Amino acid sequence: xxxVTQLDSQVPVFEEAPVELRCNYSSxxxxxxxxxxxxxxxxxxxxxKYLSGSTLVKGINGFEAxxxxxxxxxxxxxxxxxxxxxxxxxxxVSDRGTSYDKVIFGPGTSLSVIP
Amino acid sequence: DTxxxxxxKHLVMGMTNKKSLKCxxxxxxxAMYWYKQKAKKPPELMFVYSYEKLSINESVPSRFSPECPxxxxxxxxxxxxxPEDSALxxxxxxxxxxxxxxxxxxxxxxxxx
Numbered sequence: 338x339x340x341v342t343q344l345d346s347q348v349p350v351f352e353e354a355p356v357e358l359r360c361n362y363s364s365x366x367x368x369x370x371x372x373x374x375x376x377x378x379x380x381x382x383x384x385x386k387y388l389s390g391s392t393l394v395k396g397i398n399g400f401e402a403x404x405x406x407x408x409x410x411x412x413x414x415x416x417x418x419x420x421x422x423x424x425x426x427x428x429x430v431s432d433r434g435t436s437y438d439k440v441i442f443g444p445g446t447s448l449s450v451i452p
Numbered sequence: 453d454t455x456x457x458x459x460x461k462h463l464v465m466g467m468t469n470k471k472s473l474k475c476x477x478x479x480x481x482x483a484m485y486w487y488k489q490k491a492k493k494p495p496e497l498m499f500v501y502s503y504e505k506l507s508i509n510e511s512v513p514s515r516f517s518p519e520c521p522x523x524x525x526x527x528x529x530x531x532x533x534x535p536e537d538s539a540l541x542x543x544x545x546x547x548x549x550x551x552x553x554x555x556x557x558x559x560x561x562x563x564x565x
Contacts (some may be wrong), residue, residue: 369552380456380542380556381495388552427494437552438483438508442494 339364341430341443349449350418358413358446360428369437370411371429372402375445381427387411398422423450455479456557458543464563467533473560475526475543483546484526485554486518488539495542501526502548533564 342361350356362368369388373381385396392404402413411428428443456477465471475484483502487495500508501520515537517529526543540561544554 371553373556380558381544382556383553386553431552438485438500438502438546439497440554445492445494
């Protein structure tokens with residue numbers, strides 16, 4: 338069975354400072370990895386995904402993430418955050434086999450950008 | 453059109469009511485999903501339809517009944533719900549064949565009284 342851990346439930350950060358949101362997963366099979374963002378009272382939006390290839394993945398809004406297979410991690414980073422980045426961030430995983438429709442979400446990290 | 457729409461935005465229903473949630477996409481996606489999201493929690497998968505056939509049911513109580521009448525439309529029929537079913541219900545869709553990200557709608561906020 339797969340699981341996703343997001344170690345930080347809340348991350349406050351000052352505007353224009355860098356941020357890293359941590360994600361670790363466990364799985365007995367190879368996986369696809371995703372980061373989604375959810376703004377208040379909205380659905381989820383894909384920030385970026387890792388399917389294969391380069392372990393450094395760039396996404397929308399200046400976010401990037403690095404897949405580390407040995408550490409089973411997929412941490413999300415942004416070099417300079419804006420007020421508009423305040424939102425809930427979910428790391429997610431699905432397996433590469435026939436169950437790729439079953440996406441498992443982590444518990445989420447609430448990012449608060451302080452002016 | 454890269455949008456998933458959901459209606460209604462908000463729904464309040466009593467425990468004896470019957471209501472339906474609607475989800476629509478015109479992106480040609482052939483996989484569609486229902487999720488339930490409680491406050492401050494991640495989405496939980498309920499159902500998956502692939503090519504209009506139910507492919508995954510995550511042991512959801514029968515008071516929730518999904519329906520996929522065509523490739524663009526997904527419904528969730530609700531009957532005899534409990535207050536603990538109050539949540540945000542999210543619909544999502546995915547393009548089949550090599551693209552694994554899901555596109556989410558804005559959700560329906562359901563309150564059961």
